Amino acid sequence: MQIRDAQENDLAGILDIYNDAVLNSTAIWNNNPVDLANRRAWLEERQRQGNPVLVAIDDGGQVAGYASYGPWRPHEGYRHTVEHSVYVCDSQRGVGIGRSLMLELLGRARAANLHVMVGAIESENRASIHMHQQLGFFHAGHLRQVGFKFGRWLDLTFMQLILNPERSTP
Numbered sequence: 001m002q003i004r005d006a007q008e009n010d011l012a013g014i015l016d017i018y019n020d021a022v023l024n025s026t027a028i029w030n031n032n033p034v035d036l037a038n039r040r041a042w043l044e045e046r047q048r049q050g051n052p053v054l055v056a057i058d059d060g061g062q063v064a065g066y067a068s069y070g071p072w073r074p075h076e077g078y079r080h081t082v083e084h085s086v087y088v089c090d091s092q093r094g095v096g097i098g099r100s101l102m103l104e105l106l107g108r109a110r111a112a113n114l115h116v117m118v119g120a121i122e123s124e125n126r127a128s129i130h131m132h133q134q135l136g137f138f139h140a141g142h143l144r145q146v147g148f149k150f151g152r153w154l155d156l157t158f159m160q161l162i163l164n165p166e167r168s169t170p
């Protein structure tokens with residue numbers, strides 16, 4: 001397993017994982033699959049912003065998962081905070097890939113001198129909430145019924161990690 005920055009030829013693998021989450025989970029609150037151009041535009045925007053998109057490549061050379069962060073909110077005062085996402089392909093969950101992606105992503109965020117990372121997680125997503133707790137994230141809020149998918153309301157749990165708690169200024 002190798003973790004590295006995503007390249008153009010990883011987009012098909014990223015697309016498969018993303019669309020599987022759209023169609024079969026409440027991890028993403030979209031109803032419709034997207035196409036390769038959509039993921040290419042996303043990758044290019046992240047690269048333009050200087051934000052990482054990481055992929056985990058399995059021994060067969062396939063994309064087993066990906067993780068990234070981008071701006072949390074647009075206003076200038078939030079510029080030291082990012083919101084991340086992490087996805088592992090259905091057949092390779094539970095063997096440490098999500099955690100490995102997150103550890104590398106946290107390293108990148110610290111190297112970029114960011115201060116806070118925020119995760120917005122569907123409240124019944126036990127795997128994600130547990131993984132984030134194990135990584136030191138703490139529960140920062142619970143919004144009831146702010147989403148709707150598969151015929152039911154969804155709650156949103158915010159988790160956050162202060163990346164450089166010793167810093168009083170950036």
Ligand SMILES: CC(C)(COP(=O)(O)OP(=O)(O)OC[C@H]1O[C@@H](n2cnc3c(N)ncnc32)[C@H](O)[C@@H]1OP(=O)(O)O)[C@@H](O)C(=O)NCCC(=O)NCCS
Nearest residue numbers: 027086087088093094095096097098099121127128130131
């Ligand atoms: C959430 C997700 C990224 C975790 O990645 P993963 O590679 O399966 O997780 P890991 O194998 O690295 O495990 C990390 C921790 O979570 C735990 N975990 C993994 N799957 C779990 C599950 N289904 N239920 C409870 N805990 C689980 C592991 O035991 C491990 O904890 P430990 O260190 O105490 O042993 C992955 O399950 C996934 O892609 N899910 C669908 C998309 C998603 O929900 N993304 C997050 C959106 S916020």
